Amino acid sequence: MLLYFGSEKEYKQAKVKAAETLRTHSLPSNREVALELDIVADENEGAARKQRLVQMRQEAHEIMTAIKACKPVLIGSVWRGTIRRGSDIDVALCHDHPEEIVNLLVKKNLRIVKTEWTRVTKQGKTEASFHIFGETTTKNKVEVVVRSREEAERKRKCEIFGDEIIGLNLKQLEKVLAENPTMQFLPA
Secondary structure, eight states, X not given: OTTTTTSOSSHHHHHXXXXXXXXXXXXXXXXXXXXXXXXXHHHHHTHHHHHHHHHHHHHXXXXXXXXXXXXXXXXXXXXXXXXXXXXXXXXXXXXXXXXXXXXXXXXXXXXXXXXXXXXXXXXXXXXXXXXXXXXXXXXXXXXXXXXOGGGTTOOOBOXXXXXXXXXXXXXXXXXXXXXXXXXXXXXX
């Protein structure tokens, strides 16, 4: 509930705060929290949630079509089918000139809110990525993450579900939209 209603933004802080409130020392896994959060979102948002998911996937399709030469992949809650109030459309791709991606998105009428370089160190290795934050004409937030081409084959692990982040490429997204637009992609 802390995450759903926005009292907390990060899983760890929400789990610690909930444990303190419930006077317990055991914390659920991120996966357990995510599954419960999905139930809470369904209960609070009803059928409108599924309609919004389809709309967000359609908008992701438009965005990905504009940058299809760069092999974009839909990731995050729109890929998983676990959106909730405040979710954004997350797209990842590899390209060595992020400013070209910005220009393509502007031509597609995506309103660019800001761009920034982010650096993180994982296992002693520093990774840089360029983040493009935007907004669709229907006011859905978008984040496009551009990594260098040398990172194209690198596998990434989902911090919430613990599985590999596979996402949907453009053809896969088209198939989902045609066959089962509200399908969820959760690990077994």
